Amino acid sequence: MNILGIIVIAAICTFATRITPFLLFGTKKGVPDAVSYLGKVLPAAIMGVLIIYCLKNVSFTVSPFGIPEITATIVVILLHQWKRNTLLSIAGGTILYMLMVQNFFNSLFSVFI
């Protein structure tokens, strides 16, 4: 019973965070000027935040020193500059990253060091 309770509470609280802006500003009066401005500029800022959030546990002092993350990030950027094809950029960066964090990178690393 408590299991179901925990799940329901987690569901309600997750929904609560998502509905907050709609409850605050979704009234019939319309959206305040400052909020509609934030709605336009925040996505670009939040995408930056989410990138850093994804990479937050990368350590530059412990092997492999963030090299897979940095390399894959650069590859995504270069691929996207080159072809501007979303799927190609994501697949290219991810496959390279997977190769690097799986055996490939470790064996390559041990050859060099």
Place this chain on the structure above:
Amino acid sequence: MAKTLKFAVKQTIPVFCGYIFLGIAFGLLLQKAGFSFIWAFLISLIVYAGSMQFVLVGLLSGGASLATVAVMTLMINSRHIFYGLSFIEKFKKMGRRYWYMIFSLTDETYSVLCTVKVPSEMDEKRVLFLIALLDHIYWITGSVIGALIGEKIPFNSQGIDFAMTALFIVIFLEQWKESKTHIPALTGILISVLFLKLMGPASFLMPALIMIVLILLMGKSLIIREFGCEDVPTNEHVQQEHSQEEGI
């Protein structure tokens, strides 16, 4: 209809890759904690929050109090408070799909919805709804697969979660190219890095988001002046916003 669905599927392929495998990881973790696939299905259906669900496994197996669950959930998902700000008007027009759109506004769905350009011959509301629904289905499917047969999958998926990072990077680049001002994007990156350094990975997110909102509000007139957003196409409109601002 088929064309619309095809378009929506194409927009969500990156999320598909990420959600299927992250979902499998979640389902596997939950099954190892002693819960069957039915629980994986239920949690992914009604909670539907990526990183929070991984924390939830620990809370479930540790028998956490309901108050702890509430505080943890609110804290981990607090970033979502900012997502709706960009969709208040858009979702309002979506009729009975309104509640589902709000419910399903995860990081990834938010990101796709921020950049999707719906062809004029398609029904935009339908496209947005299908994108949200497809992402949800991928997540549920992944979790159930993980709980059922996660251990038997021979494929080494280590590192596949980078697909989500790559998705955010690509969307960041797209927004960078399309916007005349880079102040919001740079603010997002710089403040996040600064707060990550200051406060560490566990607690930097909310303070960083609040600081970003404050900075963007303070720089409002400057940013509007060079804003390349399609909603603010002419100088007249900019001046209008200016006078409104001064009027307040």
